[in-house]
Amino acid sequence: MSKMRYSRRAILKGGVAAAASAALPAPMIWAQEIKDITLRQFGTGVSNLNDVATKVKEDLGFTLEMTALDSDSVTQRAATQPDSFDIADIEYWICKKVWPTGNLQAMDTSKIANYDKIVGIFRSGKLTPESTIAQGTAPHSVGFVEGPGGTSFASEETGWMTLIPTIYNADTLGIRPDLIVRPIESWTELLNPEFKGKASILDISSIGIMDMAMVCEAMGEIQYGDKGNMTMEEIDATFAIFTEAKRAGQFRAFWKTFDESVNLMASGEVVIQSMWSPAITAVKSRGIPCVYQPLKEGYRSWGGGLGLSANLSGMALDAAYEYINWYLSGWVGGYLMRQGYYSAVPETSKNFMSENEWGYWFEGKPATDVITSPTGDVLAQAGETRDGGSFEDRMGAVACWNAVMDENQYMVRKWNEFIAA
Amino acid sequence: MTRNLIGWLQAAPLALVLMGFLVAPIIMIVIVSFWGSTEYSIYPAFQFDNYSYLFASSVVWRVFGATFKYAAIVWVLTLGIGFTVAYFLAFHVRSLTWQIALFLLCTIPFWTSNIIRMISWIPFLGRNGIANQTLISWGVIDEPLEWLLYSDFSVILAFVHLYTLFMVVPIFNTMMRIDHSLLEAARDAGATGFQTLVNVIIPLTKPGIMIGTIFVVTLVMGDFITVRFMSGSQRANVGRLISNDIGLLQYPSAAATAVVLLCTVLLVIGILLRFVNIRKEL
Numbered sequence A: 001m002s003k004m005r006y007s008r009r010a011i012l013k014g015g016v017a018a019a020a021s022a023a024l025p026a027p028m029i030w031a032q033e034i035k036d037i038t039l040r041q042f043g044t045g046v047s048n049l050n051d052v053a054t055k056v057k058e059d060l061g062f063t064l065e066m067t068a069l070d071s072d073s074v075t076q077r078a079a080t081q082p083d084s085f086d087i088a089d090i091e092y093w094i095c096k097k098v099w100p101t102g103n104l105q106a107m108d109t110s111k112i113a114n115y116d117k118i119v120g121i122f123r124s125g126k127l128t129p130e131s132t133i134a135q136g137t138a139p140h141s142v143g144f145v146e147g148p149g150g151t152s153f154a155s156e157e158t159g160w161m162t163l164i165p166t167i168y169n170a171d172t173l174g175i176r177p178d179l180i181v182r183p184i185e186s187w188t189e190l191l192n193p194e195f196k197g198k199a200s201i202l203d204i205s206s207i208g209i210m211d212m213a214m215v216c217e218a219m220g221e222i223q224y225g226d227k228g229n230m231t232m233e234e235i236d237a238t239f240a241i242f243t244e245a246k247r248a249g250q251f252r253a254f255w256k257t258f259d260e261s262v263n264l265m266a267s268g269e270v271v272i273q274s275m276w277s278p279a280i281t282a283v284k285s286r287g288i289p290c291v292y293q294p295l296k297e298g299y300r301s302w303g304g305g306l307g308l309s310a311n312l313s314g315m316a317l318d319a320a321y322e323y324i325n326w327y328l329s330g331w332v333g334g335y336l337m338r339q340g341y342y343s344a345v346p347e348t349s350k351n352f353m354s355e356n357e358w359g360y361w362f363e364g365k366p367a368t369d370v371i372t373s374p375t376g377d378v379l380a381q382a383g384e385t386r387d388g389g390s391f392e393d394r395m396g397a398v399a400c401w402n403a404v405m406d407e408n409q410y411m412v413r414k415w416n417e418f419i420a421a
Numbered sequence B: 001m002t003r004n005l006i007g008w009l010q011a012a013p014l015a016l017v018l019m020g021f022l023v024a025p026i027i028m029i030v031i032v033s034f035w036g037s038t039e040y041s042i043y044p045a046f047q048f049d050n051y052s053y054l055f056a057s058s059v060v061w062r063v064f065g066a067t068f069k070y071a072a073i074v075w076v077l078t079l080g081i082g083f084t085v086a087y088f089l090a091f092h093v094r095s096l097t098w099q100i101a102l103f104l105l106c107t108i109p110f111w112t113s114n115i116i117r118m119i120s121w122i123p124f125l126g127r128n129g130i131a132n133q134t135l136i137s138w139g140v141i142d143e144p145l146e147w148l149l150y151s152d153f154s155v156i157l158a159f160v161h162l163y164t165l166f167m168v169v170p171i172f173n174t175m176m177r178i179d180h181s182l183l184e185a186a187r188d189a190g191a192t193g194f195q196t197l198v199n200v201i202i203p204l205t206k207p208g209i210m211i212g213t214i215f216v217v218t219l220v221m222g223d224f225i226t227v228r229f230m231s232g233s234q235r236a237n238v239g240r241l242i243s244n245d246i247g248l249l250q251y252p253s254a255a256a257t258a259v260v261l262l263c264t265v266l267l268v269i270g271i272l273l274r275f276v277n278i279r280k281e282l
Helices: A002-013 A017-022 A028-034 A050-060 A071-080 A092-101 A187-191 A205-219 A232-247 A258-266 A277-284 A314-327 A331-337 A346-352 A355-361 A391-395 A408-420 B002-032 B049-056 B058-092 B096-111 B114-119 B121-125 B130-138 B152-176 B180-188 B193-222 B225-230 B238-247 B251-275
Strands: A038-044 A063-069 A087-091 A164-171 A173-175 A199-202 A251-255 A272-274 A291-293 A299-309 A378-380 A398-401
Touching: A028 A314, A038 A071, A038 A299, A038 A314, A050 A063, A050 A314, A050 A331, A063 A071, A071 A087, A071 A092, A071 B238, A087 A092, A092 A299, A164 A314, A164 A331, A164 A391, A173 A187, A173 A277, A187 A199, A187 A205, A187 A232, A187 A272, A199 A205, A199 A258, A205 A232, A205 A272, A205 A299, A205 A398, A205 A408, A232 A408, A251 A258, A258 A272, A258 A277, A277 A291, A299 A314, A299 A391, A314 A331, A331 A346, A408 B058, A408 B238, B002 B251, B049 B058, B049 B251, B058 B096, B058 B152, B058 B193, B058 B238, B058 B251, B096 B152, B114 B121, B114 B152, B114 B225, B121 B130, B121 B152, B121 B225, B152 B193, B152 B225, B180 B193, B193 B238, B193 B251, B225 B238, B238 B251
Parallel strands: A038 A063, A038 A087, A199 A251, A199 A272, A299 A398
Antiparallel strands: A087 A299, A164 A299, A173 A272, A173 A291
16 A cells, blocks of 8 residues: 555656556556456446456556446436446536536546646637537536535636546437438438438437437527527427427437447438437448438537546545546547547547548548458448548537536426327 | 244245335335435425326326226237137147147247347338338338337237237136036037137136236336337337436436326226136135
């Protein structure tokens, strides 16, 4: 214990933390003690990958146990079972819901080696100094608290972070270009009667409502003050439009899990629907054309991060910081970016990607060679470009973030009624 | 005195198990149904908000209606199929070996998970599924039938598929206990096959029918996963209301719905038991 504390402090004081974590440190002195540590992480399927756990064991020496759950279960567990995890891999809107329970502890950014390299979205809220901040629960707005025990969110960088950002993306509608043989440019197409019985939306209220809002706003039916924080009237109006469409048979099904969305699209039950980036990849890897269609109104974006359980202390807490530093040091980022997500510290990920991969996934350049996923599936041929283009093009066109609203309970009731309608 | 004590001791293990794992959880659910909740926590209270919302919402009434509708339709179909199968096994198949063999055949699909059995319908019924492709190639239809999947039809089909065995087993069981000399007597008295069925077999099979009915009705009314998968989340029954509430951390509201559902099901079973005394037959 004492030996280990000395070693970590020495590293931090020496100011070599950046270099150390980039070089995958695992200081030798405490190697023996740390082997006995097990960190329990849970989160949504997107980033709870066994490959990451294997690599952690290899690079850092301790054991990481992963549990993948759906968004609702993740929220539930973070809020109600604080003893069941050490690290919560949650989305920012979940953080807004869960933070007030006191189950998570704030992180000292001075211990995060690559903190300064984290993308602006998660710090000031702006991708570039000129960017405007999108509506909804923008990550930076729930990213900081005043101090170690803070329960309310701070409006600017304070040095105490709630979640260390790990992964994020810009979501849009997925389409089957072979079955819709014309260009799709707007969110309104989701409710276009042309696709009656062939559309779908996801049945996760906090995300689905944002897709609905994008559609209603694009149709010009509703002008929202803030899509991420609707009034009761706006909620009612939104559901009225969608309930009418549902009764008219617009939707084939609603999906709740990743696999369901893939199957709906791949089987041709649905030709246009809300979708997540890797689901598109999964459809494509079956040899079925599928496009993550950029739309003129912009993207609905989301971000996730790692939060530390309030119960973590001592050596386990040090191991958790070690893990987070390792997470941001590039290997995981490269792995996730090769699936179509973005890493919070893109420049470290670059070291773990080929020039072709970096060009295709991040810079929006045509692939110079075959692009494969981390598991070896072919995703694109030479000459193809990524749907939506470069990082700046995609993340710069975010219209709103996944959100929890003040009227969340009301919205949830309405959502339940919509499903039952 | 000691006999009395021994009696109590003998009953104690079961009583304790039932207290701990049945009665106590139900009492807990009833208590929580009066609590309040915020987005991320629940707090003890004694308020009727959850119930007043339940009874005031037209959606909840409609969902209860849908639940009864599913239960009624599935009951009729499983009873019809279950009775026929049991009748065939009990009276048409003469040798005991064949009876057992065929009965086992009925149960083989139940060695797999019922989720698997349910989901395997999806590719079969889909827009480009086997059913539609076959019908189109036969020239029966020109366009794929949309209502085959993600509709009430597919929900009920899956229910019938999943739960018919629960009707077959108890009916078959009571039928096997019918004394064959009764049937011979009916025949000797000049009854037709149909008259024997209506006046002898059905009355004697009632307890089996009732046990099967209780199985099917409670299973269908308490289900949520079949409705969710087979309707593509487009239809709702009470179970889905509860599961949605749980997913959104609204435990008190879920508990209140569960209490109302429990009362409803108990009421239905109470009514059913007025018709037939199944205890006499057990």
